[in-house]
Amino acid sequence: MDFLQSIDWMQLLRCFVVGGLICIIGQILIDKTKLTSARILVIFVTAGVILGALGIYQHVIDFAGCGATVPLLGFGANLAKGAITEAQTSGLLGAFIGGVKASAGGIAAAIFFGYIASLIAKPKIKKQ
Amino acid sequence: MKKIETKQEYLDYVDKKSPNSPIFKNCFNAFWVGGLICSIGQIIFDFCKYKGMEDTSCSTVVSIVLIGIAALLTSLNIFNKIGKFAGAGSLVPITGFANSIVSPAIEYKSEGYVMGVGGKMFTVAGPVLVYGISTSVIVGIIATFFV
Amino acid sequence: MNKIGKQTIQFSSPPYILETSSIVGPKEAQGPLAKYFDQCLEDEFWGEKTWEKAESKIIKENVNSVIAKSCIPSQNIDYCFAGDLLNQCISSSFGLREINIPFFGIFGACSTFVEGMSLGSIFIDSGAAKNVLCATSSHFCSAEKQFRFPLELGNQRPPTAQWTVTGSGAAILSNTNLDKVCPQVTYITPGKIVDMGVKDANNMGAAMAPAALDTLITHLQDTGRKPSYYDAIITGDLGYVGKEILTEMAETQGYNIKNNYNDCGVLIFDKNAQDTHAGGSGCGCVGSVFSGYFYKKLKEKSINRLLLIATGALMNSTSSQQGESIPGIAHAIAIENLVFGDGGKKQDFGNK
Numbered sequence: 355m356d357f358l359q360s361i362d363w364m365q366l367l368r369c370f371v372v373g374g375l376i377c378i379i380g381q382i383l384i385d386k387t388k389l390t391s392a393r394i395l396v397i398f399v400t401a402g403v404i405l406g407a408l409g410i411y412q413h414v415i416d417f418a419g420c421g422a423t424v425p426l427l428g429f430g431a432n433l434a435k436g437a438i439t440e441a442q443t444s445g446l447l448g449a450f451i452g453g454v455k456a457s458a459g460g461i462a463a464a465i466f467f468g469y470i471a472s473l474i475a476k477p478k479i480k481k482q
Numbered sequence: 483m484k485k486i487e488t489k490q491e492y493l494d495y496v497d498k499k500s501p502n503s504p505i506f507k508n509c510f511n512a513f514w515v516g517g518l519i520c521s522i523g524q525i526i527f528d529f530c531k532y533k534g535m536e537d538t539s540c541s542t543v544v545s546i547v548l549i550g551i552a553a554l555l556t557s558l559n560i561f562n563k564i565g566k567f568a569g570a571g572s573l574v575p576i577t578g579f580a581n582s583i584v585s586p587a588i589e590y591k592s593e594g595y596v597m598g599v600g601g602k603m604f605t606v607a608g609p610v611l612v613y614g615i616s617t618s619v620i621v622g623i624i625a626t627f628f629v
Numbered sequence: 630m631n632k633i634g635k636q637t638i639q640f641s642s643p644p645y646i647l648e649t650s651s652i653v654g655p656k657e658a659q660g661p662l663a664k665y666f667d668q669c670l671e672d673e674f675w676g677e678k679t680w681e682k683a684e685s686k687i688i689k690e691n692v693n694s695v696i697a698k699s700c701i702p703s704q705n706i707d708y709c710f711a712g713d714l715l716n717q718c719i720s721s722s723f724g725l726r727e728i729n730i731p732f733f734g735i736f737g738a739c740s741t742f743v744e745g746m747s748l749g750s751i752f753i754d755s756g757a758a759k760n761v762l763c764a765t766s767s768h769f770c771s772a773e774k775q776f777r778f779p780l781e782l783g784n785q786r787p788p789t790a791q792w793t794v795t796g797s798g799a800a801i802l803s804n805t806n807l808d809k810v811c812p813q814v815t816y817i818t819p820g821k822i823v824d825m826g827v828k829d830a831n832n833m834g835a836a837m838a839p840a841a842l843d844t845l846i847t848h849l850q851d852t853g854r855k856p857s858y859y860d861a862i863i864t865g866d867l868g869y870v871g872k873e874i875l876t877e878m879a880e881t882q883g884y885n886i887k888n889n890y891n892d893c894g895v896l897i898f899d900k901n902a903q904d905t906h907a908g909g910s911g912c913g914c915v916g917s918v919f920s921g922y923f924y925k926k927l928k929e930k931s932i933n934r935l936l937l938i939a940t941g942a943l944m945n946s947t948s949s950q951q952g953e954s955i956p957g958i959a960h961a962i963a964i965e966n967l968v969f970g971d972g973g974k975k976q977d978f979g980n981k
Contacts, residue, residue: 377516
């Protein structure tokens, strides 16, 4: 298949390593600080917005692709990128619209799938 | 062991007595599961690109597909097992965000579809949106006036 | 009945524990004590639609079971003391709303079972009641939902976390033994609230251990007994971490409890096979382990003198979020076989 031949394996390796390293940072935060998962997610998304706004995170994205965009840091960076781009084209209004517009797909998907899941699934006990 | 007199002495003693999380094992699992989730994302991204989509659309498709998979695994009661094994490996990628929205939606179904599912859906993930979006608005405002 | 020492009550005619009953969930049924419980459930819902309804059903069925086992008609039971972990104790009040026995809803977190037995014993020895029913319950799923996170959330439990027991314990206390050989409640030592500043809600054992220590030492001082007087000193759900802390801290105070001390949270699960981290917890833990395991041991006389210290962490999710530390409490109850063998010879249980 042509698609398989077109995969850049070095790119995939960089994605794997960088994505994994970002998760290790999260794991150290969980084990060393006893923060709840909600707080970890907040820290990551806020850090992503700030790193994205400062332009630092774009370098990581250029290097690692989805290894940088899939973790929540990337979600944050995407919010920042959207807000800045929109602000520059349509001013103050854009500052409010841009961030959510750029990540609207993810947010809407999470809400929609969450609702669908609640229709079909039943709570179950953890078996571990 | 000497007698414990103050609260501080007790807290130090408790710290010493409480078993620590197996951090190296946890980090190793977080690394490879997290890396794997990102790599799946990368393959989806490459595929969209191969089909001739724009970069930003490709990223959105990656998010939606990963969120969909996480939602499905959550409703099949599989995601919590992955999460227990991988810790931050499944929490930090967008899958963790999806899981934190889907899991209260299922859990609070018993309190009804409006206040239960609708109201409690954001108990865990709400803060992520609040802080993420608020910070992005601040960033946007700064960009409007100072850049 | 009179008060001795700082805070202990000695009963003049010690109430009998006439009968007990226990129901546990499927996970507990895979644990080491499975064969001692009266009933083991196959699933956590037990045919109900919500966790809360399931928990109410567990306490309701368990109370029905203990009444049936005791052969005392329910109209002869004067009062009922019950409690659980859910907000406003809804499991107990919803579960027992059709029982037609005057009801006291009590809350002492995981110490509720012994709190109820203590109050029941006072009612009986004072003559206010002839038969009293005490019951508690807890449910892993309803407790997780209320105190922690949704069950489907993919988070990791730290090694100090305890596992809330799905189960219920119930006991009937009486002023007569109906010609059966029954263990009796000789002393109670209600505990003080002790807060040593532990804030980690995933380390309840450490938060409650100082309260257990305070109650244990006060009980021994008030009664003039040594730890070795008891065949078993049992705390209700300090878990592995709290158990070790209590053992060590008691030693620094000059009390050696290494030989006869254990903990319900440690006993109910197999830590390695069941991955329950620091052990069991919850109102149902001490309730079901006493009703299921220790009561049978007392009846068959392999244990004759038991000191049961139930511990509770008096916090909720709001107090945790506001950064408050966790106050602990521990109530002790001394349960002894005073009548030995068929001769009906009464042992002198008074202290010097």
